[in-house]
Amino acid sequence: AMAYTGARGETQRDLHETLGYTSAGLTSDHVPRAHAQHTHLLRAPSTSTIRVANAAVVKDGYSVLSEYLELLRGCFEAEINTAALSDQQSLNAINDWVKNKTEGKIEKLLNGP
Known part of the structure; x- marks a missing residue:
């Protein structure tokens, strides 16, 4: 959505x-x-x-309309983060977020950048 x-x-x-x-x-x-x-x-x-959790991870340096980000925050209660998306650190941060939000039921969502 x-x-x-x-x-x-x-x-x-x-x-x-x-x-x-x-x-x-x-x-x-x-x-x-x-x-x-x-x-x-x-x-x-x-x-x-x-449990319902939403997030949008925007690539560092990528411009996103502020209206869209506000819509994500307001209607979807989404957390908005920026990351390189091409390194292991970004991958780990996303996987850690998913693991935390699912109380460990999903340990790894992404396998590689």
């Missing part, structure tokens, strides 16, 4: 269909708000445990 929100043109149209937004009747403007509402419902008290 975060990638969809930043996509445009054919990529956004393809993601809209693939992610089921067409069949759900969502327009591109409604996706971030719908995601925020869905996450809020998932976090409601229940007998089940569910």
